[in-house]
Amino acid sequence: MTFLQPIMLWGLLAASTPVLIHFINRMRHRPVLWGAMLFLARARRSSTKFAKLRRFLLLACRVLALAALAFLLSRPLLGGFVGRLFAGPPELVVIVLDRSASMEARTGNGEETLRKRALVKLAESRSLLDEVRRIVVLDSATGKPVELPSAHQLGDERFWHGTDTRADLPALVERAMVVIGEAGAGRAEVWVVSDLQAANWRPAASTWQGFAERQARLRQDVVFRLLSLADDTQANAAVRVVASELRFEGSGQVLDLSFEIIAPQALNQKMVVSLQLNGRAQNLEVQLTKGRLFVRRSFPLANRDAGWGMVEIPADGNARDNRAFFAWEPPGQRLAVVVAENAAVGRTLGFAACPVPGDPERLLESRARGQLGDLAGVSLLIWQGRPPEGADREVVEAFLEQGGQALFFPGDRAAGDLFAGLGWAKPGVAPQDKPWAVANWDQENGPLAGTPSGIQLSVDRLKLLRTCTLLGTTEEQFAFLVDETPFLAASAVGGGRAWFCTTLPHREWSTLGRGTVLLPLVQRLLNDGGRRFGHIQVHDCGEEVELADLVPLASGVSGANVTTAGVFRSDAGMVVLRRPAEEDLPGRLAEPEVRELFGDIPLQLLHDRRGTRQAGLQSELWWAMALLGLLFMLGEALLTVRPPRGDLEGAL
Numbered sequence: 001m002t003f004l005q006p007i008m009l010w011g012l013l014a015a016s017t018p019v020l021i022h023f024i025n026r027m028r029h030r031p032v033l034w035g036a037m038l039f040l041a042r043a044r045r046s047s048t049k050f051a052k053l054r055r056f057l058l059l060a061c062r063v064l065a066l067a068a069l070a071f072l073l074s075r076p077l078l079g080g081f082v083g084r085l086f087a088g089p090p091e092l093v094v095i096v097l098d099r100s101a102s103m104e105a106r107t108g109n110g111e112e113t114l115r116k117r118a119l120v121k122l123a124e125s126r127s128l129l130d131e132v133r134r135i136v137v138l139d140s141a142t143g144k145p146v147e148l149p150s151a152h153q154l155g156d157e158r159f160w161h162g163t164d165t166r167a168d169l170p171a172l173v174e175r176a177m178v179v180i181g182e183a184g185a186g187r188a189e190v191w192v193v194s195d196l197q198a199a200n201w202r203p204a205a206s207t208w209q210g211f212a213e214r215q216a217r218l219r220q221d222v223v224f225r226l227l228s229l230a231d232d233t234q235a236n237a238a239v240r241v242v243a244s245e246l247r248f249e250g251s252g253q254v255l256d257l258s259f260e261i262i263a264p265q266a267l268n269q270k271m272v273v274s275l276q277l278n279g280r281a282q283n284l285e286v287q288l289t290k291g292r293l294f295v296r297r298s299f300p301l302a303n304r305d306a307g308w309g310m311v312e313i314p315a316d317g318n319a320r321d322n323r324a325f326f327a328w329e330p331p332g333q334r335l336a337v338v339v340a341e342n343a344a345v346g347r348t349l350g351f352a353a354c355p356v357p358g359d360p361e362r363l364l365e366s367r368a369r370g371q372l373g374d375l376a377g378v379s380l381l382i383w384q385g386r387p388p389e390g391a392d393r394e395v396v397e398a399f400l401e402q403g404g405q406a407l408f409f410p411g412d413r414a415a416g417d418l419f420a421g422l423g424w425a426k427p428g429v430a431p432q433d434k435p436w437a438v439a440n441w442d443q444e445n446g447p448l449a450g451t452p453s454g455i456q457l458s459v460d461r462l463k464l465l466r467t468c469t470l471l472g473t474t475e476e477q478f479a480f481l482v483d484e485t486p487f488l489a490a491s492a493v494g495g496g497r498a499w500f501c502t503t504l505p506h507r508e509w510s511t512l513g514r515g516t517v518l519l520p521l522v523q524r525l526l527n528d529g530g531r532r533f534g535h536i537q538v539h540d541c542g543e544e545v546e547l548a549d550l551v552p553l554a555s556g557v558s559g560a561n562v563t564t565a566g567v568f569r570s571d572a573g574m575v576v577l578r579r580p581a582e583e584d585l586p587g588r589l590a591e592p593e594v595r596e597l598f599g600d601i602p603l604q605l606l607h608d609r610r611g612t613r614q615a616g617l618q619s620e621l622w623w624a625m626a627l628l629g630l631l632f633m634l635g636e637a638l639l640t641v642r643p644p645r646g647d648l649e650g651a652l
Helices: 006-028 035-043 047-075 080-086 114-124 153-157 169-183 211-218 341-354 390-401 518-533 591-597 609-613 621-640 645-651
Strands: 076-078 092-097 134-139 144-150 188-192 221-228 238-249 251-261 269-276 278-288 292-301 308-311 323-328 333-342 361-367 380-384 403-411 422-430 437-439 466-471 476-481 486-493 496-501 537-540 567-569 575-577 603-605
Touching: 006 047, 047 621, 092 169, 092 518, 114 153, 114 188, 114 221, 134 169, 144 153, 169 188, 169 211, 221 591, 238 308, 238 323, 251 269, 251 308, 251 323, 269 292, 278 292, 308 567, 323 575, 333 341, 333 518, 341 361, 341 380, 341 518, 380 390, 390 403, 390 486, 390 496, 403 518, 422 496, 437 486, 466 486, 476 518, 486 603
Parallel strands: 092 134, 092 188, 188 221, 221 603, 333 361, 333 380, 380 403, 403 496, 537 575
Antiparallel strands: 134 144, 238 251, 251 292, 269 278, 269 308, 308 323, 422 466, 437 476, 476 486, 486 496, 567 575
């Protein structure tokens, strides 16, 4: 037996109060021998045994009534056979409802989405939920617990409509345990309703580690149930905008647009993509060959003003991922700061940042190590030499946290120091007759990707005479040598990134200084770092941001809230709300994989009623203690009733 309020067990000391009062009362009366009373005592000697028994029963009823009150306040839980015998409906049910964009996938018959099917299944469970004292819903769109006055609201789509948000299932399940702990319910259940998308469950998340141990420390008994919606769904494709850049070409301006189509179930299939640029529609035909296609196109624009656009693919199994929105604006000033130990390398890096002297849109400053100063207004920091130290390190870290970009090159003698988890070892020298080369690089994403016209950078033509082995670990690696050692890698720091190159743009190190790779690399990072100074806000749907007075710009976008993707106009400028990228990933977990995440905690199907009477369940017995207390007080009342006067006279 366990107790939800064990501190109230101190109330058992109060059960001794009737005993103390009894002995104190006995001490108040001193025996006095008196002949007449001795005669009466002898006359009633036959009823003395019954009088003592009555006193003992009266005392026991009072003690047990107080003990029952103490047990009632301590809220005991009882397991085993007795727990199963008294087990009833749970006091609290927390429903973790997945409302992410992937839940809008249509089922095989195409009549309903996974989310609507989930609501129907929950509505069918009203007979169970009507017996529950409290129902709390944790939906993925808001992440906030909402207590429902009635189970009938579960089927109302006005409350649980579709969204373009993600679902963080580990955080939601952990939050459900917090809700149960704060509620202090004796018995509770957690119903998880999800399509088992792997990106939402995040099996590698640290939350799952030790989850079973944390749950075991709760005094309440919790049953986990899973409503799996990972059934066969219709074929689906998703579209995502990768980049949209406005550049000037001659006397005009051109929009460079890059987008990606993810269609795992489509091979060797033609698709007509609809584009909208400032409300003007045009079609583009593409060919899907590998189930994943990157498309880059350039579109001439009539003016230099800011604008918006939308990419749309044909209707399929999920309407939520068929659109992607974007916006653009004229590029503003971009300031680059160069800090270099080698003067020749510093001049080369400065030319890559500002290739046209006097360009009003490309500004360059050279600063010395130890005198970095403020980086406010800087788009790109280029650092050559040992990583920043002391005050410089703090300035660079703050710069990256605010969304800046930093490109690091090794020094002539790498010291092995790390910054943002990365650094360089001592440089290695290639054979004179066989310089090293870059064998593989990301040609679709990152600063080494091809141009919108499809031309790839000549990264594989670089000749590397010296390179430094990269120290530290990172998953963001964009180029590799023949031996698979990284050539270019990045580490995320807050809203920015620290990029590390393993060679120098110097003739004794490599041919990187010729500019065919270095120039686009630096210019792209310069543009990425300068976007944070623009007037276009880009947020993932569901982010906790304050956006007011949003006016939809794209046709077909209904409403203006942070859970719906679209492009909007506000007083501060344009706002792009986009669908989180992980919602386009098709992978799903199997039910055994989900059970493995819960460890030793049993995970039952939602409609498997066998879990209601399982051996491990515990029942709260406060109502039994209240009943016993009432019975003991009733017994005390009966024992204190005085016998009729006629019976006393007959005894005398």
